[in-house]
Amino acid sequence: MSGDVVSTRDRAGALFAAAFGEAPAVVWAAPGRVNLIGEHTDYNDGFVLPFALPHTTVAAVAATGTPEWTVVSELAPDAPVTFTEAGLAPGAVEGWAAYAAGIVWALRDAGHAVGGARIALASDVPIGAGLSSSAALECAVLGALADLHGLDVPTADRPALARRAENVYVGAPTGILDQSASIRCAEGHALFLDCRTYEAEQVPFPLADNGLSVLIIDTRAPHRHVDGEYAARRASCEEAAALLGVPALRDVTDLNAALSTLDDELLRRRVRHVVTENTRVLDTVASLRSGLDPVRLGALLSASHASMRDDYEITVGEVDLAAATAEKAGAHGARMTGGGFGGCVIALCETEKTGEIGEAVAEAFAAAGYTAPVTFVATPSAGAHRLA
Structure with a gap:
């Protein structure tokens, strides 16, 4: 699977020329992301630790003289979509x-004078794998339009604006993790993000220096009921926080006392996952600050997966098999990454063992009758940036 941003840029430029008969004026790229640890903590005002993939979505743009926007994608090159000011209401x-x-709407709703534009999109971010292809699209378009029209949109403000596009315009109740990672990540680092204050720290993640790799295992498992289940998990957390008298589950400081207060076993499991997952993020950050210990990090990843499987109940057979097989084949630890109910598993491996581990997972999937997985190695990469 290619993560070559140059080829993606070339495809976006060629698509733009074919669709609009001219060269783009501005080209921006924004990456997909992997969440190293910290799942379903973002909408609980907690902590996350993503890093950006080398795989990007590229937006090639040029201005028009009218308040009209036309978008074409390599996924639908013969079906451009055009919308005007009058057709910008959420859901239109x-x-x-x-x-x-949604990005055009969110920019205008925030008071930015976004002129018309032609937009062509190309992407290497796998779709439907839980690697935030939607956030990559949003953040690439946001960067390109802000650049094209000279908009004063500080980098620190961009994730919340892109999230508003997804929450309000698209109608997906996501937290701030995906857009923050796509915009704010730095090469060679993981992004330690406080989802309440939006304070961020670039934490060194020197995999290559330690002979390590993060193997991404795209299980190709179809996302099953992900929208309804995601909303249900979020509602459960809000209900539990209200019963515990705290603004969010991030504010639970005594887990045992909180669990004894709740009568509902389902709510207890949800709270236990969020509180312990926040602790795992903090432990991971502390560990990375003092040097990359693969045994310690692997144990935290595996504990996170067990919590998602048993307490948050968001894994499926394919991801459980991938994580267990990767560990059995020699990974230091493995966990599902992303919202759940399908998607990808990450495995922390000795670089020399990535091929062997990938083959073991493929063999286990074949034996179980699952669709063959796709594997690739992810390196911590840069956030959204201008290409041309």
Whole structure:
């Protein structure tokens, strides 16, 4: 699987020229992301630790003289979508183009004078794998339009604006993790983000220096009921926080006392996951600050997966098999990454063992009758940036 941003840039430029008969004026890239640890903590005002993938979505843009926007994607090159000021209400544009329209709407709703534009999109971020292809699209379009029209949108403000596009315009109740990672990550680092204050720290993640790799295992498992289940998990957390008298589950400081206060076993499991997952993020950050210990980090990843499986109940057979097989084949630890109910597993491995571990997972999937997985090695990469 290619993560070559140059080829993605070339495809976006060629698509733009084919669709609009001219060269783009500005080209921006924004990456997908992997969350190293900290799952379903973001909407609980907690902590996350993502890093950006080398795989990006590229937006090639040029201005028009009218307040009209036309978007074309390599996924639908013969079906450009055009919308105007009058057609910018949330829900007016549907499908893949809604993510681009949502950015235009969010910018204008925040008071920015976004002029018309032609937009062509190309991407190497796997779709439907839990690697935030939607956030990559949003953040690439946001960077390109802000650059094209000279908008004063500070980098620190961009994740919340892109999240508003996804929450309000598209209607997906995501937290701030995906957009923050796509915009704020730095090469060679993981992003330690406080999802309440938006304070961030670049934490060195020197995999290559330690002979390590993060193997991404795209299980190809279809996301099952992910929207409804995601909303249900979020509602459960809000209900538990209200019963415990705290603004968010991040504020639970005595887990045992909190669990004894709750009568509902389901709520207890949800709270236990969020509180212990926040602790695992903090422990991971502390560990990385003092040097990358693969045994310690691997144990934290594996504990996170067990918590998602048993307490938050967001894993499926494919991801459980991938994580267990990777560990059995020699990974230091493995966990599902992303919202759950399908998607990817990450495994912390000795670089020399990535091929062997990938083959072991493929063999286990074949034996179980699952669709063959796709594997690739992820290196911590840069956030959204201008290419041309």
